[in-house]
Amino acid sequence: MARIGVFVCWCGSNIASTVDVKAVADAAAKFPGVAHAVEYKYMCSDPGQAMIRQAIADKRLTGVVVAACSPRMHEPTFRRLALSAGLNPYFVEMANIREHCSWVHDDRPLATTKAIETVKMLVEKVRRASPLEPIRVPVTRKAMVVGGGIAGIQAALDIANAGVDVILVERSPSIGGHMAQLDETFPTLDCSQCILTPKMVDLAQHPRARIYTYAEVEEVKGFVGNFRVTVRQKAKTIDHAKCTACGVCIEKCPASVPSEFDCGLATRKAVYVPFPQAVPAKPVIDRGACLWFTKGRCKVCEKFCPAGAVSFADKDSLVEETVGAIVVATGFDLIDRGLYGEYGYGKLADCIDGLQFERMLSASGPTGGKLVKPTSGETPKTVVFVQCVGSRDDSKGLPYCSRVCCMYAAKHAMLFKHKVKDGRAYIFYIDIRAAGKGYEEFVKRAVDEDRVVYLRGRVSRMFEKDGCVIVKGADTLSGQQVEIKADLVVLATAITGSEGVRDLAGKLRIGFDQYGFLSEAHPKLRPVETNTPGVFLAGACQAPKDIPDTVSQAGAAASKVLGLLSSPELVREPLVASVDEAICIGCFACENTCPYGAVEHGLRKDAETGLEVEVAKVNPGICEGCGACVPVCRPKAMDLKGYSEEQIYSEINALSGRLNVKG
Amino acid sequence: MRYAFYPGCSLESSAKEYRASTVLVARSLGIELEEIPGWICCGSTPGHMSDKLVGIALPAHTLAAAAKMGTEGVLVSCASCYSRLRAANHAVRASEAFANQVALALGERYAGDVPVYHMLEIVAKAAAAPGFEEKIKRRLKGLKVASYYGCLLVRPPDITGFDDQEDPQTLDRVVAALGAEPIAWRHKVECCGAALAFTHADVALKLSGEILEDAKSSGADAVVVACPLCQSNLDLRQRNIERFLGIDLEVPVIYFTQLVGLAFGYSAGQLGLGKHMVNPVPLLKRRGIHV
Amino acid sequence: MTHAGSGHEELGVTNFLEEVESQTGEKVRICYQCGKCSAGCPVGYVMDLLPNQVIRLIQLGLRQEVLDSSTIWLCASCETCATRCPREIEIVRVMDYLRQQARLGGHTHAAREVPIFIHSFLANLKRFGRLYEPMLVGMYNLASGHLTKDMDKAPAMIIKRKLALLPSRAKGLHRMRQILKNIEEMRHR
Amino acid sequence: MAVTRPRIVAFLCNWCSYAGADLAGTTRIKYRADVRVIRVPCSGRVDPAFILKAFETGADAVLVGGCHPGDCHYVRGNLNARRRFLVLRHLLRYMGIEEERFQVAWCSAAEGAKWARLVNEVCEIAEKLGPLKGFKSIAGELATPEKEITLSGE
Numbered sequence A: 001m002a003r004i005g006v007f008v009c010w011c012g013s014n015i016a017s018t019v020d021v022k023a024v025a026d027a028a029a030k031f032p033g034v035a036h037a038v039e040y041k042y043m044c045s046d047p048g049q050a051m052i053r054q055a056i057a058d059k060r061l062t063g064v065v066v067a068a069c070s071p072r073m074h075e076p077t078f079r080r081l082a083l084s085a086g087l088n089p090y091f092v093e094m095a096n097i098r099e100h101c102s103w104v105h106d107d108r109p110l111a112t113t114k115a116i117e118t119v120k121m122l123v124e125k126v127r128r129a130s131p132l133e134p135i136r137v138p139v140t141r142k143a144m145v146v147g148g149g150i151a152g153i154q155a156a157l158d159i160a161n162a163g164v165d166v167i168l169v170e171r172s173p174s175i176g177g178h179m180a181q182l183d184e185t186f187p188t189l190d191c192s193q194c195i196l197t198p199k200m201v202d203l204a205q206h207p208r209a210r211i212y213t214y215a216e217v218e219e220v221k222g223f224v225g226n227f228r229v230t231v232r233q234k235a236k237t238i239d240h241a242k243c244t245a246c247g248v249c250i251e252k253c254p255a256s257v258p259s260e261f262d263c264g265l266a267t268r269k270a271v272y273v274p275f276p277q278a279v280p281a282k283p284v285i286d287r288g289a290c291l292w293f294t295k296g297r298c299k300v301c302e303k304f305c306p307a308g309a310v311s312f313a314d315k316d317s318l319v320e321e322t323v324g325a326i327v328v329a330t331g332f333d334l335i336d337r338g339l340y341g342e343y344g345y346g347k348l349a350d351c352i353d354g355l356q357f358e359r360m361l362s363a364s365g366p367t368g369g370k371l372v373k374p375t376s377g378e379t380p381k382t383v384v385f386v387q388c389v390g391s392r393d394d395s396k397g398l399p400y401c402s403r404v405c406c407m408y409a410a411k412h413a414m415l416f417k418h419k420v421k422d423g424r425a426y427i428f429y430i431d432i433r434a435a436g437k438g439y440e441e442f443v444k445r446a447v448d449e450d451r452v453v454y455l456r457g458r459v460s461r462m463f464e465k466d467g468c469v470i471v472k473g474a475d476t477l478s479g480q481q482v483e484i485k486a487d488l489v490v491l492a493t494a495i496t497g498s499e500g501v502r503d504l505a506g507k508l509r510i511g512f513d514q515y516g517f518l519s520e521a522h523p524k525l526r527p528v529e530t531n532t533p534g535v536f537l538a539g540a541c542q543a544p545k546d547i548p549d550t551v552s553q554a555g556a557a558a559s560k561v562l563g564l565l566s567s568p569e570l571v572r573e574p575l576v577a578s579v580d581e582a583i584c585i586g587c588f589a590c591e592n593t594c595p596y597g598a599v600e601h602g603l604r605k606d607a608e609t610g611l612e613v614e615v616a617k618v619n620p621g622i623c624e625g626c627g628a629c630v631p632v633c634r635p636k637a638m639d640l641k642g643y644s645e646e647q648i649y650s651e652i653n654a655l656s657g658r659l660n661v662k663g
Numbered sequence B: 001m002r003y004a005f006y007p008g009c010s011l012e013s014s015a016k017e018y019r020a021s022t023v024l025v026a027r028s029l030g031i032e033l034e035e036i037p038g039w040i041c042c043g044s045t046p047g048h049m050s051d052k053l054v055g056i057a058l059p060a061h062t063l064a065a066a067a068k069m070g071t072e073g074v075l076v077s078c079a080s081c082y083s084r085l086r087a088a089n090h091a092v093r094a095s096e097a098f099a100n101q102v103a104l105a106l107g108e109r110y111a112g113d114v115p116v117y118h119m120l121e122i123v124a125k126a127a128a129a130p131g132f133e134e135k136i137k138r139r140l141k142g143l144k145v146a147s148y149y150g151c152l153l154v155r156p157p158d159i160t161g162f163d164d165q166e167d168p169q170t171l172d173r174v175v176a177a178l179g180a181e182p183i184a185w186r187h188k189v190e191c192c193g194a195a196l197a198f199t200h201a202d203v204a205l206k207l208s209g210e211i212l213e214d215a216k217s218s219g220a221d222a223v224v225v226a227c228p229l230c231q232s233n234l235d236l237r238q239r240n241i242e243r244f245l246g247i248d249l250e251v252p253v254i255y256f257t258q259l260v261g262l263a264f265g266y267s268a269g270q271l272g273l274g275k276h277m278v279n280p281v282p283l284l285k286r287r288g289i290h291v
Numbered sequence C: 001m002t003h004a005g006s007g008h009e010e011l012g013v014t015n016f017l018e019e020v021e022s023q024t025g026e027k028v029r030i031c032y033q034c035g036k037c038s039a040g041c042p043v044g045y046v047m048d049l050l051p052n053q054v055i056r057l058i059q060l061g062l063r064q065e066v067l068d069s070s071t072i073w074l075c076a077s078c079e080t081c082a083t084r085c086p087r088e089i090e091i092v093r094v095m096d097y098l099r100q101q102a103r104l105g106g107h108t109h110a111a112r113e114v115p116i117f118i119h120s121f122l123a124n125l126k127r128f129g130r131l132y133e134p135m136l137v138g139m140y141n142l143a144s145g146h147l148t149k150d151m152d153k154a155p156a157m158i159i160k161r162k163l164a165l166l167p168s169r170a171k172g173l174h175r176m177r178q179i180l181k182n183i184e185e186m187r188h189r
Numbered sequence D: 001m002a003v004t005r006p007r008i009v010a011f012l013c014n015w016c017s018y019a020g021a022d023l024a025g026t027t028r029i030k031y032r033a034d035v036r037v038i039r040v041p042c043s044g045r046v047d048p049a050f051i052l053k054a055f056e057t058g059a060d061a062v063l064v065g066g067c068h069p070g071d072c073h074y075v076r077g078n079l080n081a082r083r084r085f086l087v088l089r090h091l092l093r094y095m096g097i098e099e100e101r102f103q104v105a106w107c108s109a110a111e112g113a114k115w116a117r118l119v120n121e122v123c124e125i126a127e128k129l130g131p132l133k134g135f136k137s138i139a140g141e142l143a144t145p146e147k148e149i150t151l152s153g154e
Helices: A021-029 A046-058 A071-084 A098-102 A108-127 A150-161 A192-205 A248-252 A291-295 A300-304 A341-346 A354-361 A405-419 A439-448 A501-508 A547-565 A589-593 A645-653 B016-028 B044-050 B052-067 B079-094 B096-106 B119-128 B170-177 B201-217 B228-236 B238-245 B256-264 B281-286 C016-024 C036-040 C051-059 C063-067 C080-084 C091-104 C113-128 C133-144 C153-159 C173-188 D017-026 D048-056 D077-095 D112-129
Strands: A004-009 A034-040 A063-068 A092-096 A135-138 A142-146 A165-169 A209-212 A215-223 A226-233 A256-258 A267-269 A317-323 A325-328 A332-334 A351-353 A382-389 A424-429 A453-456 A459-465 A468-475 A480-486 A488-493 A495-497 A535-537 A569-572 A577-579 A599-605 A612-618 A638-640 A660-662 B002-006 B032-035 B074-076 B116-118 B144-147 B222-225 B253-255 D008-013 D035-040 D061-066 D102-106 D150-152
Touching: A004 A021, A004 A046, A004 A108, A021 A034, A021 A063, A021 A108, A034 A046, A046 A063, A046 A071, A063 A071, A063 A108, A071 A092, A071 D017, A092 A098, A092 A108, A098 A108, A098 D017, A108 A645, A108 D035, A142 A150, A142 A317, A142 A547, A150 A165, A150 A192, A150 A209, A150 A325, A150 A547, A165 A215, A192 A209, A215 A501, A226 A325, A248 A300, A325 A501, A325 A547, A341 A351, A341 A459, A351 A354, A354 A405, A354 A488, A382 A405, A382 A468, A382 A480, A405 A424, A405 A439, A405 A488, A453 A468, A459 C036, A459 C080, A468 A488, A468 C036, A480 C036, A535 A547, A577 A612, A589 A612, A645 D035, A645 D048, B002 B052, B016 B032, B016 B119, B016 B253, B016 B256, B044 B052, B044 B079, B044 C091, B044 C113, B052 B074, B052 B079, B052 B096, B052 C091, B052 C173, B074 B079, B074 B119, B079 B096, B079 B116, B079 B228, B096 C173, B116 B119, B119 B170, B119 B256, B144 B170, B170 B256, B201 B222, B201 B228, B201 B238, B222 B228, B222 B256, B228 B238, B228 B253, B253 B256, C016 C051, C016 C091, C036 C051, C036 C080, C051 C063, C051 C091, C063 C091, C080 C091, C091 C113, C113 C133, C113 C173, D008 D017, D008 D048, D008 D112, D017 D035, D017 D061, D017 D112, D035 D112, D048 D061, D048 D077, D061 D077, D061 D112, D077 D102, D102 D112
Parallel strands: A004 A034, A004 A063, A063 A092, A142 A165, A142 A325, A165 A209, A325 A535, A351 A488, A382 A424, A382 A488, A424 A453, B002 B032, B002 B074, B074 B116, B144 B222, B222 B253, D008 D035, D008 D061, D061 D102
Antiparallel strands: A135 A569, A215 A226, A226 A317, A256 A267, A332 A495, A459 A468, A468 A480, A577 A638, A599 A612
């Protein structure tokens, strides 16, 4: 026999001035199952709470309805109170008679009627409530970071330094990412390698860190606290345990292909280390380029290797790792400048993109830091930098700003002037976005000290003529057309999400936009979380970002991971779906509806036949409690705790019949 | 293959040789051209400059007339006409309200459903198809040609949808199919200024001059065109261009249909090669192409 | 906000922008002034305003300034701007509307030859239903006062039988006249 | 004297529409008092049968509020709901219930004013159509009305 207590709050005059709180309490007292109904000035105040606690004890209440403000405001308060008074918190419901009633209506009788009916609905709901215990999920105190650029390295270091084991998975043969390709970085012009490589080494040597290079995420099972990730370790074909990194194989290898790291400005061998400071510093064999794997002859490397580390028999291997949380740090790609017919479809040899220019600037780059005109090898005297190539260009399908180009174009022009004193640098821009710390000053320096000429306008066309690139642009500030005979053109091509990120997002069940950027859970308040609990974002995989922002976000993601892994188990609200296996027919309509993959296949022994039948099982660790699976369940075997079929029907039924209001 | 043929004004007068060669080439390719009865001027640039409705109604009338002929569609040789006819189709399909206005102007309804092809599209299709090789009596070996598309064949892409708007290849492919060598150059799709030829000759001369200069400096013997307005700008005014820019050009400007006709074995006379201000015949002789 | 140049002019509060947009169906307001149209305009070097400036003045509602510019007449309708516009604005469609408004409002001094040419061209069509070049040259030269322009080409053209000595009337002439008449009537209504 | 007013039953998802309705309150936007709100975690939880039940128990109109497409707290619950309701509309038509009596709206946590407007609009629809007829024929007797409670208005 239910004994419900109803507590009507005045909220000072907030409710009482519009709702006849006494009438509500009196009416509630007459509802079936209600054993106690009172009203009071401030239910959330200490005396208010004491009053409820007292009533629960004295009246031996089996349920509580607090008619006050929005449950989004005080539901936790009153559920905690119930717990402390020895009543299961899920026997407490709130009737929202403030936000949904007294604050939005003027007519006292009508508002009062609404309040009474609202209380009635929730009394009915509480009468059909069942006790629920919070879900406790054991947590694997280990994290995985996907992507070994500065974002991934920083996140992994922060996690490892906090004493938590971390596994970093990198697709290429070395960690370092795009930052390793950069020369000097804005706005301080400190050398990218000099600040990055120590971090790379720290991570490689960290006792709590484990790095898989030349590896990719194959499959993700499980859920927050316990993801089971299968990592594909691509065959390196070089046994790193034996390899001494002497480099003879590389020296002897006859097969050359364009170097990814040098953006095609130089070649690398089929057996290669992407760049001198690579971590690990030991080579892998690119089977797509290796003569043995493509043509079935050669094996020169094997012949010369003093350590006998070359093993052509090596195969891809699959490794399963269980981790409690995952940080995605897959970075970015530049768009293909072939998109621009008016800029020669990327076929103009003296027209390169920003990353290629970085490689040219870099002392460890293909030109040893010497700026050259690709077609002639001479030093370029006139260089044109073009911003917003792809960015902010709806006709090319990329409406957004890539955020870093304004700064690196200024940097490029500056570094060019430092290397070529008598050179002329022009930058075509639409707007200069230099909002970071020290950024505006940096751009000013390019103009004031290094005499970089900024032209406000886009370039309409460029073509090769007499060994130069003719750039047809405009300066909208002076209202003139501009034609520049350039030795070299550097395009600030737009940034998009990195290739293959969509597959990964699918495996992790996280969202992404049409440009390949991964979706955060909330653009302001949950910028590093995703909609999959336990999966976090760091760096440019979420949106174009510069190094300072990337590093901060990586730190943020790490701290979220550490917070999550700080306790041995996760405690989650028990408002999840559950299956009555006795009536489940195993159609798995629920499985198809569930956006979280929380429905698993289980077996039930059929009482009569004794046969094993397949039934749906909800994994409470994954279920987010949306309830989408309930309406699709044909035999009504599925139900949602806290919002059960019975509870909702009883709320609806509570409304049958009318109150007749004398006005 | 039967097409409703829209010659357009120029082919009636200043571009008679374009018409002649178009007809001959069509015949050799087994394409039947039936002139649209009662066709009128498309209004060209002045048409749409003066009034949107005039600019659409004039071509729409000719298209409506063509619609009654039950052919593959309209075949047109002039790039400007081509663009106006396509624009008319586009405009009446885009807006019901505007289509009604056009109907009022024409006194009949036109649905915008007659396909419009440029002669170049048809020839390019044929050149890519089997059997074309056999038709070639005279390979134009050793002839270096700059394929000039100009503006209206390729722009705006959503109206013409003809080929890539920055680096089209259709004409180059035809030229290559004839054994001649299409050269790589920069002014394929630059504007020749035809619209200003009357009113601001100096502009037209400058723009046309740059085109011819680039063709020449890129090693072309001749420029091949698919538009009578481009042709007259580049050929008829070439002497003025030379005077205006103080340079020597002497670049023959040939219709692509004449080039195809030559390869098919027609004579210089039949193709009206003699009608050009810069006579291409000597050049052809120099290249060992006997016409 | 007032326009320093002509003090009385109210910036951005006239309905000129709305007018142009509704009449052309082009979203002129979305232009963010990147200048790519001006950068590629083959005629830009002789214009008094670059295309992006014309668009800007429309955005600000400065009707007078726009219609008085030579740009709207010098635009060769080559479609280079529209083809490359990152905001996909069909600028030629806008120019056409401006030219029509300029002719109606008699703003034709900036580059008077073009409106005269347009007029001669249409008159020529009314007369023959097709373009008859000698007559066009003649009409235009009389109207514009360049008496001998392009006459130098006539003899050669006649020898090469490019020019007919007598005009041939198009069979569709009466239809052409009817259409132009209908349109004029529609305009008056 | 006694007045019978329309009865609107609204199912609001906890994350967007319910919060939107809260916002209408905190910003004191007034609207008609004829709506009764049932809080659900997600519009995807709303079973078409709930709507039929609501009509059966005397609702003159039913309103379902969910997050805007793309903003669903549960990824795509609102879209599942939308698909189900397409089917429901056919059923309602078949049952002789005017389709306008059933409204689905996307209302974000920031759209307090929209929520208020929605309620008023649905109330007007319900008044225009008058009390729900047509359902009894299939549903049979209405659930027995509760004893009348009378209040003295001042």
